[in-house]
Every structure is written in C-alpha cells, then in structure tokens.
Amino acid sequence: MMSSMDLTFLGTASAYPSPTRGVSCTALKHEDGSIWLFDCGEGSQIQLMRSLLKASKVNKIFITHLHGDHMFGLPGLMCTVSQNNQKTGQLELYGPHGLRRFIRCSLQLSRSELTYNYVVHELQVVEEQLPAEWNTWTVNHDAEGSLHPNEHPGQQISPDEKGVWNLIEDDRFVVKAVWLKHRIPSFGFCVEEKPTQGKLNDAMLRSMGVPPGPLYGKIKSGETIMSPTGEEVRPEDVLGPPRPGRKVIIMGDTADSSQLMSVGLNADVLVHEATLENELLAQALQNGHSTPEMAAVLGKSLNVGKLVLTHYSQRYKPLGAVTEKDDKSVSVLLEQAEAVLGKGKVICAEDFLTIPIPPRKA
C-alpha cells in the first residue's frame, strides 16, 4: 500500500532557530516514501529526527537561496545520513550558484567522507533578481579546486526564453523554478506530477473476451491489440480518463513572487512566506519579505487549492505557545490571509505539521 503524498514542515521560523521553532526546512514525501527537502536551515537534521520522517529517505534537496537560515544545516545533515551507512543512493541538490562552493568547502574542511555520492546542480542567477547593492560586495560563488571524493559533477542551469529554470523532467515529475525578488538571489520551486493513466475498464474487456494478463499490459503501454474474437481493442476505448497530476509550489524568501504566474496556475498547494503582518509592509519589503496579504493575493491570482503560510518572524508565537495576552501569535497572519482568500483556504504552518496532498480526481 502506497502512502499518500504529503508536506511536513520541519522549521517555520525566519532568521534564526529557537527552542520553539526551527528554521526553514520543508519535506515533500512522495507516494513511494522518498523525500525531497526544500531548504535546510541549521538544526534541520534534529527536526527530522523528531518527526516521523527518515532522513535516509531524502534523495533530493532544493535550496531556495543561500541565507544561513535556509542552508546552514546542509553539511551536518549530509554527514549524519552517512553515519551507520543509512543512505546509499545518490543525493541530488539544486540551488543558486554558490551552493556547490558552500557544500564543497564545508565537507572538505571538515574532511567528511560520505557513504553515498552527491551532485550539486546550480541555478544561474539573472540580473532581475539582484538587489541594487549587489555589486558593492564581491563574493566568489564558484566552487574551486578538485571535487570532493563523493561529489559528481553537476549542471549549471540557465533559464529558458520564458524565464523558467527547467530542473527535472522524468516519467513522474516536472520540476521548474522561477526567480523571486529578495535581498539575495532567491527561487520558487514548482513540482508538477505528470498525469497518471486511467483505470482499465475490466468489465468491458471481459465482455470483449480479453482475459487479464499480458494483453492488459500491452493496452496500458499504449498498444492496440486484437481480442480473441478478432475485434480491434484501442487503449482509448478501454482506459478511463487520466488522473491529472498534483502541483505543489514551495517558495524562497521574497518581496515579489509575480514570476510564479508563468508556472504556478491552479497549484494544489502554495507554500509562501509571510514574515511580517500587513501593518509592517514597509519593513517587510525593505527586508525582501512578504506579508500575509501579499501571499494571499498571489494565491488568489494562481487559483491555488490551499495557501500555506510559513517563515514567521519569531515575534509571532505558535498558537500553543501563547502565554500572555500581549503575545502575538500566527493567528494574526492567518486572519490577514483569510481576508483575501476566505476561510478554509489558508493554513498556518507549524513545526511538524503534516499536510496531505490528496490525488486529484480524474
């Protein structure tokens, strides 16, 4: 029995971790049990241990941007899943140009040899996502020297003519990225499941005299077959409608996420940062962040199924941790997003919250 696809939030704080909230790390668990992580702030490996997820099942990690609260947990997690040979298959990492240098530097200086191999695919940044002051401080983003002993060469991925970074396309998923405006280059990731084949109409096939077995397989693989009675059986006649794939968007920090309009329409789930409340809009924008209203307006334009808010300033306490009547909680943020999208369309993420993403109906 396959488990469902779901999202688990392992850290929902902005800037720095606290005993009540981890920093950015979101796990997308697929039906086959494999896990893709989005961001990996300091302490993510401990949050994973506290959750029901197995770190050894992580086979892809996507880093939205290189701020410490989104990547300082990466070298430690990579070392820990190497302990006791937990992990074997290759780990694929995707993130902005500079990610390979950070990982190589951290793993080489700590002389960490791994039990598995890894590859870093870098997203080349574009002019539009750079802040005005970018060139006042020159930083070398290129990985130098020889590869780490467990590192395999990765790609440098540039955007296509529509401004979309095409990261993955296999028989199950298409993963794209778009740029976001932030204080440093930031990305939003869009994971789209491919449609799955409809069900074979068993009753119809039996009535045509086609027995279950190898012929069923041929039809599923798209072949037209002849039934034992000499009748032509075309796949489109006996296969139900395909089940549309799910679409999940997980964003980095952003003060402008409008680029998502090109890839994110009708997403089942949009995970969007909401660092500060609407009243602090000017401060949010100055720091490259969003308010609940900004997130909800985008969610509405994209016609998303659910908007999930995360990446809160530590000033907004988790609902369960409000102790004095003056404490602000995330409920402030929830209400502001609901004012745009309506009740039932917004979820405030909390550490260890799991949100199922049910299959779409055919």
Place this chain on the structure above:
Amino acid sequence: MMSSMDLTFLGTASAYPSPTRGVSCTALKHEDGSIWLFDCGEGSQIQLMRSLLKASKVNKIFITHLHGDHMFGLPGLMCTVSQNNQKTGQLELYGPHGLRRFIRCSLQLSRSELTYNYVVHELQVVEEQLPAEWNTWTVNHDAEGSLHPNEHPGQQISPDEKGVWNLIEDDRFVVKAVWLKHRIPSFGFCVEEKPTQGKLNDAMLRSMGVPPGPLYGKIKSGETIMSPTGEEVRPEDVLGPPRPGRKVIIMGDTADSSQLMSVGLNADVLVHEATLENELLAQALQNGHSTPEMAAVLGKSLNVGKLVLTHYSQRYKPLGAVTEKDDKSVSVLLEQAEAVLGKGKVICAEDFLTIPIPPRKA
C-alpha cells in the same frame, strides 16, 4: 557582586546531534560575565537559548578541530548574535588552519553582514598531529579572496620550541594549546588564570597609622610607602599571600593527549572526551577517540581536581533517558573512569550541566 567562574555543557554528543543531546559546545563563564565557547557544533545557538547563558556575552570562541560536530554551528551563531544588535564588541576566534576559510566562505556566500567585527587566529598544524592518510586527499585550508566586511586580519600561530601554541596572555589569563592525535588535526586548550593579589592586612595598616584611601592603592600597585609616623611600609609586609589562579583544560577529540603533560599539571578541571567504553578500545583508537580509562589515566598523571567526561557516542543514554533495562547509559563510562581516579573525582557531563570552578585558596 561577581558571579563565579563556571563551565556549562551545551552539547555532549559525538558525531551528530539528537533531540536528547547537542554536539560539542562548552561555555566557560568568567567572573565578569563574559563567555568563552569551546567548539560550536550544529544547534549550539539553540542550546545557548535553552540555557541561562546569553549568547551576546560570548567574546571568544575556540575550535578544537574542524569536524562538523565541532564547528558547523559557528556561522549560524555568529549571524544570530548579530540580530537586534545584541552584540557589539569584537569576537575573537581561535582554531586550526582552515577555520578562517570555513567562516569566510559561509558568511560570504550567505551574504551575512554582522553588527560586530570578528578576527580568526589560526593554529598552524604540525606533522606529528597528522594521520598517515592525510595526504591522500588534498584540501585547500587557506582563506582566499578579500576579507569579509566584518573581518579583521588574524594571526597565524605556530608552536614554540616546547611544542606549545601560545594564544593569549593578558593581565588575567594565559591560554595555551597543545596538539592532540585524532583523524584530523585537533587541539586541547589550557586556560590558566593569573594569580590574584592577596588581601591588604587592614588591621596591621591601621595599627601603623595608615588610613584607608590613596595609600592603600599605592601599596596594592606594588609601591613601598611611608606611614604618617615615618615608618616604611613594604607591600610584602601588609599584603596576604596571592591567590593562585585556576586552571581549566578543554580538549578536542583525541586518541593521544599526552602532550598535555607539558601544560596541564594540577588543573582544577580537565574536560576530556570519552566516546566509547573501555571494552571498545580498539574501535575508539581506530576512530581517533578515547575511553574513560584513557581519560582517567591522563587525569591522574596531571593530578587534576576533577575529570569531566563528555563527547559520548549516542549509544550511551543520558541517565534520565534510560527507558529499557538494556539501554546503556553514561554510568558505564563514569564507573570506568572512577576505577582509575576514585569516586568523587569524575563527573559525567550532560547537556546543560553547570560545574562551578571555585577560586583556589590562597
């Protein structure tokens, strides 16, 4: 009222952090409230928040070696103490050659500007502390490119003719390091307080007609004065014996800590790793680690006041977390060290344990 000098253990696990134990980080709090950290594994900033210590009081950090469980928490801690302008004065860091490169790379790629300045002093490694396989994998340990905007140039410190790295000498402390044998270059740090002046014999001075005031200050600063009755008053006649300074040794990972014999005699406290029990000696040595017996034999040779064990394999549960009768706890390690040093001379560190280091008697 000055608080006492004490040691707080913020992480006592080896290899990787878990929900029940952090990785290496030990805080030495001085009487003036300032804090020196020894090692800073991933999550140390969260452990600091959970403790009674203020991260903003940290003004020196010593890194014993570059394994991730001893330094991956450093960039995050450095960024977090910069939040809300918590910290102002300069942060001084000491650690093996390569530390500057790791910090510069992490802070530059994450584009972390700080509210304070920092300086990294590197300990040049020596041939004796390199493992046989060291040259099979070439890693660049030099920090490259321009300084981080908050970075001031640091020293490269080589050992003196006795094989001792002299790190600090000011009016209060002398800090030295010696090399330890491990899988990568590792150091042990010896913090020695300078003797403090004895008390003025108030009764004797009054009987000689010397009134409290400026004359007292002159005597304390070493001057011989004339009493109002024309008598010569020499400091050595009216000052009590100086109070000897305390000595604290905090070690990195090691399978051979014999170099400590040159600096560590009569330490008040020796913090020594004991990763595995005596029965696993071969495995401990192979991984560059110590057993309780090894730690205790060194402690005995040094005539230390207390031996504190730490850096346990996660297989040894904290005493409070033993749930099944088959669970091994740190009590196994405690007993093995006590077998050498005797009861009352050994402490097993646990996360958040604070050990006072009382002043020595004059």
